[in-house]
Amino acid sequence: MTRLTLEQASEQLAELGHPTRLSLYRILVKAGNRGMPVADIQQQLDVPGSTLSHHISRLLKVGLVVQVREGRVLRCHAQYERLNLLIQFLMEECCADERC
Amino acid sequence: MTRLTLEQASEQLAELGHPTRLSLYRILVKAGNRGMPVADIQQQLDVPGSTLSHHISRLLKVGLVVQVREGRVLRCHAQYERLNLLIQFLMEECCADERC
DNA sequence: AAGATATTTCTAGAATAATGGAAATATTAT
DNA sequence: ATAATATTTCCATTATTCTAGAAATATCTT
Numbered sequence: 001m002t003r004l005t006l007e008q009a010s011e012q013l014a015e016l017g018h019p020t021r022l023s024l025y026r027i028l029v030k031a032g033n034r035g036m037p038v039a040d041i042q043q044q045l046d047v048p049g050s051t052l053s054h055h056i057s058r059l060l061k062v063g064l065v066v067q068v069r070e071g072r073v074l075r076c077h078a079q080y081e082r083l084n085l086l087i088q089f090l091m092e093e094c095c096a097d098e099r100c
Numbered sequence: 101m102t103r104l105t106l107e108q109a110s111e112q113l114a115e116l117g118h119p120t121r122l123s124l125y126r127i128l129v130k131a132g133n134r135g136m137p138v139a140d141i142q143q144q145l146d147v148p149g150s151t152l153s154h155h156i157s158r159l160l161k162v163g164l165v166v167q168v169r170e171g172r173v174l175r176c177h178a179q180y181e182r183l184n185l186l187i188q189f190l191m192e193e194c195c196a197d198e199r200c
Numbered sequence: 201a202a203g204a205t206a207t208t209t210c211t212a213g214a215a216t217a218a219t220g221g222a223a224a225t226a227t228t229a230t
Numbered sequence: 231a232t233a234a235t236a237t238t239t240c241c242a243t244t245a246t247t248c249t250a251g252a253a254a255t256a257t258c259t260t
Binding site for chain 3: 018020047048049050051054055058069071072073
């Protein structure tokens with residue numbers, strides 16, 4: 001994928017637009033390529049499992065996060081590429097006019 | 101202001117996370133420094149006035165848009181600085197780990 | 201002052217999202 | 231097979247957001 005549609009971009013923005021999810025996403029960004037198991041995220045965020053799971057699944061749905069199973073642990077990874085596309089989308093046309 | 105809090109960032113992201121508002125915001129970004137009157141935006145977006153006003157006020161609330169009255173016209177302007185802060189926030193720590 | 205224009209505020213109904221406990225599923229260990 | 235662990239799915243409740251008509255406000259024109 002090389003470019004987001006308005007729909008895709010607004011969906012992703014909406015998912016990042018929740019404090020718990022934004023925090024979760026940043027934890028994963030910070031965790032880098034090794035990612036992080038759900039349990040570790042939960043420890044950092046201090047929310048009930050079902051709530052956390054709900055938020056993770058929303059980030060999964062829009063492709064900002066990916067999960068890989070490792071035994072009984074599910075490891076989550078931030079999808080940097082998606083964030084880059086989103087930022088690209090936000091900056092598009094930003095200089096169609098004058099200085100920016 | 102030089103840095104957003106998580107709360108501020110998530111509020112702004114939530115407001116951009118709606119297709120009509122994202123579209124509206126991009127129209128203003130594209131319009132550049134001269135901005136655009138509400139009526140002109142309405143013509144481009146084709147939504148009822150009260151709906152448009154609601155969306156504009158949400159963007160105003162988080163500082164992504166600013167309005168200046170010119171007679172009976174209200175001219176809207178995108179606040180690029182805010183978007184830059186937001187993008188900065190999203191990219192923070194992005195390379196705390198390895199390649200990015 | 202009255203009328204026209206631009207836009208907002210009020211209001212209410214419909215839709216969507218957030219939260220978290222309890223039950224279900226998947227995997228590993230004994 | 232049973233138990234233990236990790237996580238999700240189900241469910242119901244509460245809260246928030248969306249939408250748009252109608253009324254209100256602000257400004258300009260005559």
